[in-house]
Amino acid sequence: MIKAQGLGKTYMSGGLPLEVLKDVELTFESGSLSAVVGPSGSGKTTLLGLLAGLDAPSAGRVLLEDQDLTAMSEDEKARFRAENVGFVFQTFHLLASLTALENVLVPLELTGRAKKAADSARALLERVGLGGREGHYPAQLSGGERQRVALARAFANQPRILFADEPTGNLDHETGLGVAAMLEQMNRESGTTLVMVTHDLELAERAERVISLSGGRVVADRAGSGSNGASGFDGRRSDEGRS
Amino acid sequence: MTSDSRSRGSRRGRRFALLLAKREVKGAARRVGVYMLSTAVGVAAIVSIQSVRDDVSRAITDGVRETTGYDARVTLRGDAADRMTPVLDSLRTAGARVAAVEVAGFGGMARGKTGGTPRIAMTNRFSPGYPFFGNVQTDPPGLWTGEIQPGEAFVDRPLMAQLGIAPGDTIMLGAEEYQVVAGVSRIPGGVAVLSMLMPNVYTRLDETAPADGAPAARSRAPEYRIAFSDPAEAPRFKEAYQEEEVRITVTEEVIAEVQPVVENLGELLAMVGLVALLLGGIGVASSVHLYVKEKRRSIAVLRCLGSGQWTAFWAYMVQALALGAGGAVVGIALGFGVQTLLGAALEGWLPVDISPRPSGRAMMAGAGMGIWVAAAFAAFPLLQVRGVSALEALRRDSGVKSSRAKGDVWAWVIRLLAGLSIPAVWLVAAPVWQVGALFGGVLLGTLGALSLSGWAVTALARRLTPRKGWFALRQGLSNLFRPGNQTLSVTITMGAGAFVLGLVVTMEAGVKRVFELGGGADLADVLVANLEPGQLDSIKALFPDNTERDIAFVQLGSVGARVAEVGGRPAEELAADSGAGVTEEAVLRTYRISMNDDRPPGVAIVDGAWWESGDSPAPSVEPVRPDGPDEAIELDEASESDEPPADIVTIMSLDATIAGELGAEVGDTIIWRARERRIVAEVVSLQEIEDPPGEIGGIGNLAAGSGAVAGNFRPAPGLAELGGGEESALIDIPDYETSMIVQRQIASVFPNVIIIDFSWAMDLFRRGMAAARAAVTFLAAFTALVGAIVLVATLAGSRRAREAEAALLRTLGAAKGQVAAVLVTEFAALGTLAAAAGLALSAVAAGPLLAFGALRFDDPEWGTLAVVWAALTGLSVLVGMTGNREVLRKPPLPFLRRG
Numbered sequence A: 001m002i003k004a005q006g007l008g009k010t011y012m013s014g015g016l017p018l019e020v021l022k023d024v025e026l027t028f029e030s031g032s033l034s035a036v037v038g039p040s041g042s043g044k045t046t047l048l049g050l051l052a053g054l055d056a057p058s059a060g061r062v063l064l065e066d067q068d069l070t071a072m073s074e075d076e077k078a079r080f081r082a083e084n085v086g087f088v089f090q091t092f093h094l095l096a097s098l099t100a101l102e103n104v105l106v107p108l109e110l111t112g113r114a115k116k117a118a119d120s121a122r123a124l125l126e127r128v129g130l131g132g133r134e135g136h137y138p139a140q141l142s143g144g145e146r147q148r149v150a151l152a153r154a155f156a157n158q159p160r161i162l163f164a165d166e167p168t169g170n171l172d173h174e175t176g177l178g179v180a181a182m183l184e185q186m187n188r189e190s191g192t193t194l195v196m197v198t199h200d201l202e203l204a205e206r207a208e209r210v211i212s213l214s215g216g217r218v219v220a221d222r223a224g225s226g227s228n229g230a231s232g233f234d235g236r237r238s239d240e241g242r243s
Numbered sequence B: 001m002t003s004d005s006r007s008r009g010s011r012r013g014r015r016f017a018l019l020l021a022k023r024e025v026k027g028a029a030r031r032v033g034v035y036m037l038s039t040a041v042g043v044a045a046i047v048s049i050q051s052v053r054d055d056v057s058r059a060i061t062d063g064v065r066e067t068t069g070y071d072a073r074v075t076l077r078g079d080a081a082d083r084m085t086p087v088l089d090s091l092r093t094a095g096a097r098v099a100a101v102e103v104a105g106f107g108g109m110a111r112g113k114t115g116g117t118p119r120i121a122m123t124n125r126f127s128p129g130y131p132f133f134g135n136v137q138t139d140p141p142g143l144w145t146g147e148i149q150p151g152e153a154f155v156d157r158p159l160m161a162q163l164g165i166a167p168g169d170t171i172m173l174g175a176e177e178y179q180v181v182a183g184v185s186r187i188p189g190g191v192a193v194l195s196m197l198m199p200n201v202y203t204r205l206d207e208t209a210p211a212d213g214a215p216a217a218r219s220r221a222p223e224y225r226i227a228f229s230d231p232a233e234a235p236r237f238k239e240a241y242q243e244e245e246v247r248i249t250v251t252e253e254v255i256a257e258v259q260p261v262v263e264n265l266g267e268l269l270a271m272v273g274l275v276a277l278l279l280g281g282i283g284v285a286s287s288v289h290l291y292v293k294e295k296r297r298s299i300a301v302l303r304c305l306g307s308g309q310w311t312a313f314w315a316y317m318v319q320a321l322a323l324g325a326g327g328a329v330v331g332i333a334l335g336f337g338v339q340t341l342l343g344a345a346l347e348g349w350l351p352v353d354i355s356p357r358p359s360g361r362a363m364m365a366g367a368g369m370g371i372w373v374a375a376a377f378a379a380f381p382l383l384q385v386r387g388v389s390a391l392e393a394l395r396r397d398s399g400v401k402s403s404r405a406k407g408d409v410w411a412w413v414i415r416l417l418a419g420l421s422i423p424a425v426w427l428v429a430a431p432v433w434q435v436g437a438l439f440g441g442v443l444l445g446t447l448g449a450l451s452l453s454g455w456a457v458t459a460l461a462r463r464l465t466p467r468k469g470w471f472a473l474r475q476g477l478s479n480l481f482r483p484g485n486q487t488l489s490v491t492i493t494m495g496a497g498a499f500v501l502g503l504v505v506t507m508e509a510g511v512k513r514v515f516e517l518g519g520g521a522d523l524a525d526v527l528v529a530n531l532e533p534g535q536l537d538s539i540k541a542l543f544p545d546n547t548e549r550d551i552a553f554v555q556l557g558s559v560g561a562r563v564a565e566v567g568g569r570p571a572e573e574l575a576a577d578s579g580a581g582v583t584e585e586a587v588l589r590t591y592r593i594s595m596n597d598d599r600p601p602g603v604a605i606v607d608g609a610w611w612e613s614g615d616s617p618a619p620s621v622e623p624v625r626p627d628g629p630d631e632a633i634e635l636d637e638a639s640e641s642d643e644p645p646a647d648i649v650t651i652m653s654l655d656a657t658i659a660g661e662l663g664a665e666v667g668d669t670i671i672w673r674a675r676e677r678r679i680v681a682e683v684v685s686l687q688e689i690e691d692p693p694g695e696i697g698g699i700g701n702l703a704a705g706s707g708a709v710a711g712n713f714r715p716a717p718g719l720a721e722l723g724g725g726e727e728s729a730l731i732d733i734p735d736y737e738t739s740m741i742v743q744r745q746i747a748s749v750f751p752n753v754i755i756i757d758f759s760w761a762m763d764l765f766r767r768g769m770a771a772a773r774a775a776v777t778f779l780a781a782f783t784a785l786v787g788a789i790v791l792v793a794t795l796a797g798s799r800r801a802r803e804a805e806a807a808l809l810r811t812l813g814a815a816k817g818q819v820a821a822v823l824v825t826e827f828a829a830l831g832t833l834a835a836a837a838g839l840a841l842s843a844v845a846a847g848p849l850l851a852f853g854a855l856r857f858d859d860p861e862w863g864t865l866a867v868v869w870a871a872l873t874g875l876s877v878l879v880g881m882t883g884n885r886e887v888l889r890k891p892p893l894p895f896l897r898r899g
């Protein structure tokens, strides 16, 4: 369960305070699948960053599985992330000096599980359609391919919570759907709590819940079509996989 | 497009370039700082070294004036006095101070009134006001009033000790009596090494004396010493009046003689300053290179938006020049700061006062160098800007090859100019172009070798990085060979820094070794000469408790002899009938005569000629049979009969002063008695001892030679054996007071022994070496600073990339310690390997380079180099960690957004 209480973020910009996020109250149940939508600059990435503990809020607090993120040290947050959180960035963020496979393995290296997990990492790459590209460096991959490596990396440590910032933003519709299906499948099979930012309204509509941000405020919070079990991202959505 | 619209377009382009330059500088404050610092520190090195050199050379010029006590010295011969008197008078009217000085070479014997043994002394007679510069230190202190009163004398302390007299006592110089005012422990004029070595007595020169003809008894005409109101007049004066019979020495020549080591060291320092600047240049180039790499994308976007190939180039060139100028200003200020500090540090060490003064020359050099470094070293990486393709906006690291830029001719012109300017400036700025070329060559070789090392390190890391094991170790090591690694650039810059540092450290050790050689037991404080067999053991026995006192033996190639006949007149007859300059004392004294085939340095022939090596030593008179059997004759072992041993026949060069005192001339034959043998020697030349060359290392020889009171024999059969029995010893005595006691004791027990005190010369020498060491130590510190800044510049270039990586690892859940371990591994490995490469190269290059500095070089200083190595590794880690400390502390998202 993720809980945001009175969450706010203010940047100093040119000497003036710029309130990017204001008084956000949100609760994400374990195993839920939520989409965050909103115009560019509305604070979506900022919100995700705060929820994942990648940045410190200016106001309010974040509770992850009943632990107060805002009270933790940077190292405690890092350890928490290593064990529980996956993150897919809008701009991929792969380590340029590592191959695709090595990138996927990093979270496992950090927790000392890499040796056993090399095969599953390879399988993950296969699943995102990059079988045979393990040895390539990010510079040798296309934007969409990099995005998929980032996805595989997010899956690698089987996180309980996964944040995805526009995971399909760089992909063609077809591939985008494939990626969305993977996310959904993970949510369904492993009970991963999924919070996803997207500009793709069609995609957002398939989530259980759609949260709309505008000017740093939550302006709408409604159920998506995913909530009635009628359909998932890939139209095969069902309730039995949820815990 | 019409030519008009084209020119309008290019004008707009230029304006845009300026605008862009301004904005870019604003946006990259930190990088601007590093860039400017690279230039500034290089410039500061040049400025401070140049300024300190100026300060030191000025201090030496001023100091030598104070050490010699005059600006010019005039020695007159023949009837030159008549010609020069009006000249000297006109100098006096023009404001110069002129003093007459008479130094009565080796002729004088001094003794206490109450009796005791006479000792050789040099009598110095000054007219009032001399010495013009510097202080006379007396004991008791403060008794020198600038003018010696008639009938009074000042006496060197060693001589007082040897004679056993005290202030207030009477000293006898020949037949004249003087009252001793005080002992002298230091007096200007000591630059003439010989006068430092001989014991001196100082009395007043009565200038009215020449009128009554009394000084005819002295063979030497007085010398004149001049102090000009502007010391620069001295060389001009010499230029105008130097001739056959007028010998003029100016202090500047003394400097040239005294300071060869300082000169060499100065050149070496200047070269290292240049190297520091070059390092700064590498810092500039590497920071520009990385900057361009980072900016490629924005440049590509600009290209997409339609800016020309040269627009971006000029935009960044303008930045580089402006920053270079800024760096030069900062560097000049910094340089003068260092100069002041260094001046203060050297103050107590140099025998002369250093007053730091801003040097215009140094300032100009600094400004020029700063802008040049900024432009020339930025040009190469900036030319890449032109090749940035618009495609790169679409795909970072796309692998798209830079497009062939239009107007490549100009690019090559720029490359050529920038490339050629480096060796050109290098050679022009080097104090001596050959030294510059040598250094340049060595440096070029070093850079090449470092590139190779960088490549080797990459290959080695690839091979040796373990596949399994600790993640941080693997990740850190593999960063050395992975795409976009900084191994080559860091190996070159840090290796170059390590190279120079290693060189300076070795240099410092070299200076230290010279210093130890001079200040240690090798060079003594006191020389005792003219020892007869067995006397040395007796002297040792005088100081039974001092087993540590080091007594070294020096065999002198000289003969101790008395005069038997001059020009056919027996000595007794001569002594009885003194007059016309001949003195009884001179005739009856024992002389030392050295044996030389070649004319020793410092010996000037004033009449006749030195013998050629092939000349036969045939005498012009028949050998004279020995005196009657009443002479004590010791039988030559080789001789089979009872006949006295045969005469030794040779030719000689006689000291001019002594020739006067003996009434001898060129062509006369003098018969000497040396032990039981007679030496029949024709005088073929008269000589004078010039102030010997200032090379202090030669003091030992000089001192030995100073026993050659009467001149030189040409070596002849049987002559060498005569000298064999006599010995000299050098005694190292820890302090001045002990030295006085030792000298006095030796003098009282062994009246025949000549005692020469070096302590002042040694003191001067030690202090000079200390100053040299201070300068080199300072340089080592400075080079370390430049190296550190260049390293910072290089590593800072990759900061963004490291930061993004560290932030990402943090995002993925890496603990602080893990990220830190990755960084430490990478920077430690990089630092260690680069430093090792640089230091190893410095050990190889040190020998030939130090030889130019006239420094001793035996072995690389492995111990110190190891310390430097460790320090550089530590520095690398420190810089790497400092650059990335924020990302370890702060939330990662802001760092990720930056990338």
Ligand SMILES: Nc1ncnc2c1ncn2[C@@H]1O[C@H](COP(=O)(O)OP(=O)(O)OP(=O)(O)O)[C@@H](O)[C@H]1O
Pocket (backbone or CB within 6 Å): A011, A012, A013, A018, A020, A038, A039, A040, A041, A042, A043, A044, A045, A046, A047, A090, B894, B897
């Ligand atoms: N370090 C910063 N300083 C000042 N303003 C910032 C900073 N970081 C982000 N912002 C501002 O915060 C606002 C929200 O940014 P955020 O990245 O969260 O938007 P977003 O909703 O993700 O937009 P998009 O859909 O375009 O990705 C933006 O207006 C951005 O300019």
Ligand SMILES: [Mg+2]
Pocket (backbone or CB within 6 Å): A044, A045, A046, A090, A165
């Ligand atoms: Mg965003």
